Amino acid sequence: MDYTRYSGAYSYFYIPGVNLYKFHLPKTLADTVDLSQMDTARQITIPCPVNDYVQIYYLVGLMDSTDISTAVLLYDFFDLGAGSASFAYPPKYVQKYETQVWGESNDKSEQFIYYNYSDSVPGTIEFQDNSKFTLVATTNSDFRVTFNGSKPSYYNTAWSAGPVSFDVYESPDSTLQALSLLKSLHSRMLAGQDLSGLTLVNFNFETATGYGFLDFFNYACNPSRIQTYSLPYESEYFKSF
Amino acid sequence: MNIEEVRAYCLRKPGAAESFPFGEEVLVFKVGGKIFLLANLTEGNSLNVKCDPERAVELRERHEEVQPGYHMNKRHWNTVRIDGVLKTKDIRDMIDHSYEMVVASLPKKVRDMVAKLSLCTIMVLCAFSCSRSGPVTLPPPTQNGSMTVNLTCPRQAPTYQNQFELILSETSGKILLDDLTQVNTVINATLQTADTLINVTSIFYDSVYHKFDCRTYKAVNPTRWATSVNGIVQLDITRTGGQPATILYKNPRSLARQDGISMAAVMVGLLPVSQARTVC
Numbered sequence: 126m127d128y129t130r131y132s133g134a135y136s137y138f139y140i141p142g143v144n145l146y147k148f149h150l151p152k153t154l155a156d157t158v159d160l161s162q163m164d165t166a167r168q169i170t171i172p173c174p175v176n177d178y179v180q181i182y183y184l185v186g187l188m189d190s191t192d193i194s195t196a197v198l199l200y201d202f203f204d205l206g207a208g209s210a211s212f213a214y215p216p217k218y219v220q221k222y223e224t225q226v227w228g229e230s231n232d233k234s235e236q237f238i239y240y241n242y243s244d245s246v247p248g249t250i251e252f253q254d255n256s257k258f259t260l261v262a263t264t265n266s267d268f269r270v271t272f273n274g275s276k277p278s279y280y281n282t283a284w285s286a287g288p289v290s291f292d293v294y295e296s297p298d299s300t301l302q303a304l305s306l307l308k309s310l311h312s313r314m315l316a317g318q319d320l321s322g323l324t325l326v327n328f329n330f331e332t333a334t335g336y337g338f339l340d341f342f343n344y345a346c347n348p349s350r351i352q353t354y355s356l357p358y359e360s361e362y363f364k365s366f
Numbered sequence: 367m368n369i370e371e372v373r374a375y376c377l378r379k380p381g382a383a384e385s386f387p388f389g390e391e392v393l394v395f396k397v398g399g400k401i402f403l404l405a406n407l408t409e410g411n412s413l414n415v416k417c418d419p420e421r422a423v424e425l426r427e428r429h430e431e432v433q434p435g436y437h438m439n440k441r442h443w444n445t446v447r448i449d450g451v452l453k454t455k456d457i458r459d460m461i462d463h464s465y466e467m468v469v470a471s472l473p474k475k476v477r478d479m480v481a482k483l484s485l486c487t488i489m490v491l492c493a494f495s496c497s498r499s500g501p502v503t504l505p506p507p508t509q510n511g512s513m514t515v516n517l518t519c520p521r522q523a524p525t526y527q528n529q530f531e532l533i534l535s536e537t538s539g540k541i542l543l544d545d546l547t548q549v550n551t552v553i554n555a556t557l558q559t560a561d562t563l564i565n566v567t568s569i570f571y572d573s574v575y576h577k578f579d580c581r582t583y584k585a586v587n588p589t590r591w592a593t594s595v596n597g598i599v600q601l602d603i604t605r606t607g608g609q610p611a612t613i614l615y616k617n618p619r620s621l622a623r624q625d626g627i628s629m630a631a632v633m634v635g636l637l638p639v640s641q642a643r644t645v646c
Contacts, residue, residue, distance in 0.1 A: 126615065129608035136613055147615075154611040161617040185601060193601060223601055227399060227476075240599065288577045294596070295584040306565075306582065309539040313546060314531045314569045315578060333599070342586050345596035348520070356599055 130154060133194035137186075137215070139166060146215050148188070148197070166213035171250055179210055179228040184246070186219035193352070196223075214246050222246050223355060233365075240359040253277075253332065253362035263366070265304040265323040272297050275332070278341040283327035286320045296338040297330070329363040367454040369393075369410045375458060376403055379465050398472040402464045404438075413446045413457075414438050415464035425460070432460075466525075470575060477523070513557045513564065513587075517594045521549045525574035532594055533567040537585050553594075563587055568594045 128136070130151055138158070139146040145163035149156065181200045188195035199214055214222070221244055228237040228250075237252035257277075261269040268282055276297040284291040284303050291307050304323045307315075333341055333356045344350055367375075376382050376395040382402075385394050395403040404414040417425065419441050425432045426444065431452050435443025446452065446460055469477060519530060532553060534543040542557040542564065557564070563585040570579040581595055588594070 126613050128611055128613065130611035131608040134608075138615060149613070151611065151613060154609060155614075156611075157614045157616055159617050160615050187601075196601060225600065229399065242601075290577060290579055292579075292581045293584060294582070299584060301584070306584075307580065310533050310535065310567055310580075310582075311541065311544075312531055312533060312567075312569055312580070313544065314571060315580065318578070339587060342583060342596060343590050345599055346588070346591035346593050348593060348597045351597050351599060352601065355601055359599055 131194065133192065135188050135195060135197050137197045137199060139199075139213070139215070141213070144168065144213055148215065148218050150188075164215065164217055167216040168211065168213045169246060169248070171210045171248065179226065179250075181210075181212065181224070181226050183223070183225055184214060185223040186215065187221040187223070188218060190220040190244075210250070220244065226250050228252055235365075236363040238359075238361040238363075240356070240361075242355040242357055251360060253330070253360050255362075255364070257362070258330065260328065263325050263328075265325070266302055268301040268303060268325070270297075270328070272330070277330040277332040278336045279338050280328070280330040282325060283329075284323045285326045286323040287318065289315060289318050289320060289323075290326075291323065294342070325366050327363060327365050329361060331359065331361040333359045367448055367452075367457045369405055369407070369448070371454075372403075372405065372413060372448065372457070372461070375461060376465075381469075382465070397465060397468055398476040400468045400472065402468040403461060411447060411449045412436075413448060413461075414443050415446060415460050416442055416467050417444045417460065417463060418467065421463070429456070466574070511558060511560045513559055513561070513589060514555070515557065515588050515591070516552065516554050517566075517588060517591060518552045519549050519568055519594045520597075522570055522579070522595060523572065525572050526570045526579070527573050529571075531567075531569040533565075533569070534588075535565045535567070536561050537563060537565060566591075566594055 134151075136149045136151060136158070137146065138149070138160070140163075144166050146166050147158060147160055147163045149158045183198060184200040186197045186199050187193065188197065197219075200212065210226075221242065224239075224241045224247055226239045228239075229235070235255065237254070239247075239250045239252055241247045257273055259271050259273065261271060265284060270280060278297075279294050280297055281292060281294045282301060282303065284293075284307075289307075291303065293301055293303060293306065295301060303325075304320060307320055307323065331341075333344075336344060336356070344356075373384065373393065377384065379397065381397045383396055385396065386392065387394055388404075391406060391408045393405040393407055394401055402416055406412060414435050414437075422432075422434075422441070422444050426434065429452060431447040431449070433445045433447075434440035436445040438445075444460070446457065448457060515534065517532070519532070521528070526549075528548050529546060530549060532543065532545045532547060533541065534555075534557060535541045536559055540559075542559055543553075543555050545553060547553060564587075565582055565584050566586055566588050567580065567582040569581075571577075572579060583596075
């Protein structure tokens with residue numbers, strides 16, 4: 126098997142038919158791995174919200190939780206069924222698991238992202254849903270949303286006018302006049318663009334446990350912080366118009 | 367270009383994944399959960415790829431091998447015969463176009479993830495540690511009516527121009543800074559404002575799709591931000607500088623009891639290496 130070797134990167138060999146796996150830390154550019162002793166992967170079935178389509182975007186295992194170079198991609202864009210998701214993962218040798226699962230509603234108008242970083246693969250997927258909010262007004266001069274129950278870390282609206290897309294991130298307590306905000310920027314790059322037809326194309330919100338609006342972006346706008354600490358839990362909801 | 371070459375080409379695309387959702391005879395490639403190519407393995411000489419409707423018509427007129435999508439929406443999909451007549455470059459262009467159309471239709475977050483895979487950013491592992499204190503606390507209010515920011519902006523997508531516009535403004539609308547600058551350039555500025563919360567806006571131009579991407583963070587305090595656009599909350603395990611290598615897997619005796627052929631998923635570090643077919 127040909128591959129690109131990075132220092133510290135493990136290889137992961139998994140055979141679904143027999144549910145066996147083998148980790149190996151390559152020491153040379155031409156290693157040999159003995160498969161006569163393999164470990165058994167753990168089958169897991171996660172109950173998923175009933176959606177048309179659910180997929181593990183990725184499942185990453187950190188062999189050493191203090192050294193990101195030991196990260197191994199265990200699953201990458203892996204399709205799951207709706208209702209429940211069955212897959213296998215290596216229960217031994219991995220110190221931390223980073224899991225991201227994506228789902229889509231039957232009519233494709235809603236999407237859900239679930240993120241977890243912990244020392245185990247999550248046993249449940251907690252997607253956000255449309256019972257968590259009420260859209261009060263959705264025009265470019267008046268956008269208002271109320272959140273039922275706990276508030277998310279932020280909400281985001283995406284607007285479009287011809288070739289211009291406009292994304293606004295704001296506090297869950299905030300209201301928006303998208304057109305006047307965009308015009309007030311007097312952007313040089315957008316000079317001459319007709320913004321009058323600005324319409325809402327997407328609404329989404331994100332909840333990161335323990336992170337309010339300002340804290341979240343202090344975190345998310347610092348790549349080095351993202352790399353040195355991963356949020357334990359995060360969940361996002363998207364609605365298209 | 368044969369089906370194996372098509373497969374290899376598709377798998378090199380950021381975020382591309384192959385699957386068989388319609389049975390073993392139809393090879394499907396998706397990005398971000400959306401299909402950008404289907405290939406019938408029984409015949410092995412045709413593909414279905416997504417295409418802009420106007421371009422689809424042009425291609426069908428120009429190439430006999432390009433026909434309206436078989437079993438697909440004929441306005442948006444083409445069936446392309448790969449029997450040696452079409453040039454490899456033409457087939458690759460059609461695959462590229464299909465992939466790019468699908469990526470462009472994905473939610474921004476997913477597009478960002480795909481773009482991140484394609485950028486293959488160099489990771490700076492400075493004092494990596496998974497232990498950390500809790501959420502960041504706010505800085506003290508600005509003093510003497512000023513706010514100091516130190517921001518850069520990484521390239522957001524491969525198709526974006528290097529130049530972007532950074533606008534910092536008060537929530538009342540007063541512009542504090544408006545700078546046309548290059549990505550990855552540090553902007554160090556002291557803003558004359560008594561506000562502790564301001565709006566941060568970055569505007570990019572996509573020179574392939576001819577679109578503007580404008581992002582505003584309303585009422586934020588960027589004094590502790592490093593970038594003017596938020597990153598994706600996930601570990602960045604991409605890396606560069608690897609060396610070509612091989613692994614020989616031997617003694618798969620434990621598999622010999624099974625039914626002859628098994629599919630094996632093989633990963634090394636962050637990249638799926640292949641789906642190796644192991645004959646026992």
